[in-house]
Amino acid sequence: MQIGIVGLGLMGGSLALDxxxxxLAQKILGFDKSDEHKKTAKELGLxxxxxxxxxxxxxxxxxxxxxxxxxxxxxxxxxxxIDPKTTIIDLGSTKERIxxxxxxxxxxxxxxxxxxxxxxxSGPKAAVEGLYExxxxxxxxxxxxxxxxxxxxxxxFKALGMQIVYMDAAEHDLHAAYISHLPxxxxxxxxxxxxxxxxxxxxxxxxxGGFRDMSRLAKSSPDMWVDIFKQNRENLLEAMEVFKKExxxxxxxxxxxxxxxxxxxxxxxTTLHKIL
Amino acid sequence: MQIGIVGLGLMGGSLALDxxxxxLAQKILGFDKSDEHKKTAKELGLxxxxxxxxxxxxxxxxxxxxxxxxxxxxxxxxxxxIDPKTTIIDLGSTKERIxxxxxxxxxxxxxxxxxxxxxxxSGPKAAVEGLYExxxxxxxxxxxxxxxxxxxxxxxFKALGMQIVYMDAAEHDLHAAYISHLPxxxxxxxxxxxxxxxxxxxxxxxxxGGFRDMSRLAKSSPDMWVDIFKQNRENLLEAMEVFKKExxxxxxxxxxxxxxxxxxxxxxxTTLHKIL
Numbered sequence: 001m002q003i004g005i006v007g008l009g010l011m012g013g014s015l016a017l018d019x020x021x022x023x024l025a026q027k028i029l030g031f032d033k034s035d036e037h038k039k040t041a042k043e044l045g046l047x048x049x050x051x052x053x054x055x056x057x058x059x060x061x062x063x064x065x066x067x068x069x070x071x072x073x074x075x076x077x078x079x080x081x082i083d084p085k086t087t088i089i090d091l092g093s094t095k096e097r098i099x100x101x102x103x104x105x106x107x108x109x110x111x112x113x114x115x116x117x118x119x120x121x122s123g124p125k126a127a128v129e130g131l132y133e134x135x136x137x138x139x140x141x142x143x144x145x146x147x148x149x150x151x152x153x154x155x156x157f158k159a160l161g162m163q164i165v166y167m168d169a170a171e172h173d174l175h176a177a178y179i180s181h182l183p184x185x186x187x188x189x190x191x192x193x194x195x196x197x198x199x200x201x202x203x204x205x206x207x208x209g210g211f212r213d214m215s216r217l218a219k220s221s222p223d224m225w226v227d228i229f230k231q232n233r234e235n236l237l238e239a240m241e242v243f244k245k246e247x248x249x250x251x252x253x254x255x256x257x258x259x260x261x262x263x264x265x266x267x268x269x270t271t272l273h274k275i276l
Numbered sequence: 277m278q279i280g281i282v283g284l285g286l287m288g289g290s291l292a293l294d295x296x297x298x299x300l301a302q303k304i305l306g307f308d309k310s311d312e313h314k315k316t317a318k319e320l321g322l323x324x325x326x327x328x329x330x331x332x333x334x335x336x337x338x339x340x341x342x343x344x345x346x347x348x349x350x351x352x353x354x355x356x357x358i359d360p361k362t363t364i365i366d367l368g369s370t371k372e373r374i375x376x377x378x379x380x381x382x383x384x385x386x387x388x389x390x391x392x393x394x395x396x397x398s399g400p401k402a403a404v405e406g407l408y409e410x411x412x413x414x415x416x417x418x419x420x421x422x423x424x425x426x427x428x429x430x431x432x433f434k435a436l437g438m439q440i441v442y443m444d445a446a447e448h449d450l451h452a453a454y455i456s457h458l459p460x461x462x463x464x465x466x467x468x469x470x471x472x473x474x475x476x477x478x479x480x481x482x483x484x485g486g487f488r489d490m491s492r493l494a495k496s497s498p499d500m501w502v503d504i505f506k507q508n509r510e511n512l513l514e515a516m517e518v519f520k521k522e523x524x525x526x527x528x529x530x531x532x533x534x535x536x537x538x539x540x541x542x543x544x545x546t547t548l549h550k551i552l
Binding site: 016027029070093116117118119128135136138145165171175176178179180182183184185186187188189190191192193195196197200201202203204205206207208209210211212215216217218219220223225226229230233236237240241242243244245247248249250251254255257262263265266268269270271272273275276 | 291331340358362379392395411412413418441444447451452454455456458459460461462463464465466468469470471472473476477478479480481482483484485486487488489490491492493494495496498499501505506508512513515516517518520521523524525526527530533535539541542543545546547548549551552
């Protein structure tokens with residue numbers, strides 16, 4: 001099987017490493033709109049060859065789209081004349097608008113996927129082996145996929161050691177707002193809260209594991225995350241309002257020194273980890 | 277040197293392990309108001325002996341107070357008749373009220389310390405080796421400490437592999453509000469945001485590293501954290517207001533689709549990691 005990867009950053013680069021490690025591709029072709037990414041990906045040996053999008057379309061059995069979500073929407077029309085046998089799998093963090101943007105002519109070829117993995121780093125140099133192993137991948141609206149394409153995507157993700165969860169795109173986007181997009185917004189807001197203080201260096205000198213964990217997501221690429229927030233705007237705003245309400249509850253309880261109610265509020269939060 | 281530890285949970289238990297590992301104590305005596313903690317600490321071999329507070333006062337060269345911050349304030353008066361040669365070191369997460377609560381008779385004996393370390397777990401079974409190594413410890417208002425006591429505390433923390441930072445108690449509490457107490461409040465609020473949804477299990481099934489990091493602090497003991505929020509109420513409320521304002525900025529930018537400004541807001545947050 002020849003596999004093409006559009007986007008040679010963290011997600012695409014790591015995917016190339018794992019596809020090769022699991023013997024899933026005879027040859028991996030990579031495409032990126034950035035010349036620097038192409039050069040680095042080749043130097044690091046992430047892909048066998050860098051090629052044009054046309055090369056990928058002409059020669060690959062599977063094409064992965066590992067680019068920011070607005071990029072996926074912009075690119076899909078360019079794949080509208082693809083061979084009916086070619087499978088297209090996107091790895092975008094939002095799904096509803098992407099599914100809607102897929103040209104009807106290739107809807108059967110297209111398997112919308114969201115692997116629940118990543119790091120706060122980006123670019124080809126951020127690529128790491130094992131990024132996908134043991135992680136969850138959400139496949140959306142698969143009833144609209146051609147049987148052979150769905151099966152091919154499932155086989156690849158399973159071979160990468162992933163656990164597949166099925167969901168419709170709308171449900172995915174709502175859940176992703178809470179589990180991924182809201183935490184990113186919070187982490188950026190926390191970082192900016194400290195940076196806005198008189199002497200952030202003195203404060204950050206005291207940072208231990210807790211703060212580092214909470215601010216890690218604030219390293220994430222603004223280019224990528226503006227796009228995600230744009231595409232999942234309504235769900236994210238809803239999740240942010242819910243969070244703001246919880247925060248307001250805590251502020252009120254602390255202001256009014258209602259310590260027993262604050263304790264109950266915290267106790268409720270600790271039950272999360274019985275589920276997680 | 278004989279060392280006494282009041283409070284045999286995560287902080288006290290881990291301290292016992294590290295004091296022994298570094299050969300800093302001939303004998304470690306432990307006291308806890310919970311019979312169960314005393315029993316477990318003895319079974320796990322964290323301390324050489326469990327004893328009464330009176331035994332610790334009578335026989336130890338150094339007494340560590342590794343209990344919740346309200347407990348430290350309640351306990352300090354009971355140490356007012358301690359031998360002038362005995363050093364008392366607390367490990368509380370707030371400092372100003374604790375320093376004020378120290379009876380003048382033993383102010384020279386008392387070294388207020390805050391080791392910037394911990395985990396989200398609690399109790400003697402949570403004790404781990406190496407919890408203090410390579411971490412920062414803040415010593416507060418040391419100009420009011422007796423020279424020998426300050427030196428003794430510094431020697432112990434250095435021998436544990438810690439880096440000492442000096443600060444006055446008021447400054448410590450303000451910084452700790454941003455670097456530790458606010459992140460805890462946020463983590464509890466995030467956990468409650470998800471738990472308040474219709475089907476938290478379906479959402480949490482998608483949790484990856486980012487969400488796990490952001491919700492980890494929400495496992496922390498409400499008993500301990502209500503006390504900390506109580507003692508650092510004004511600073512914490514100030515930090516929470518600053519954070520709420522950042523969150524509101526993000527919400528407004530997303531609502532009004534001002535994507536370039538959102539990108540700048542995110543870019544600013546990413547600069548945190550040039551300092552951290």
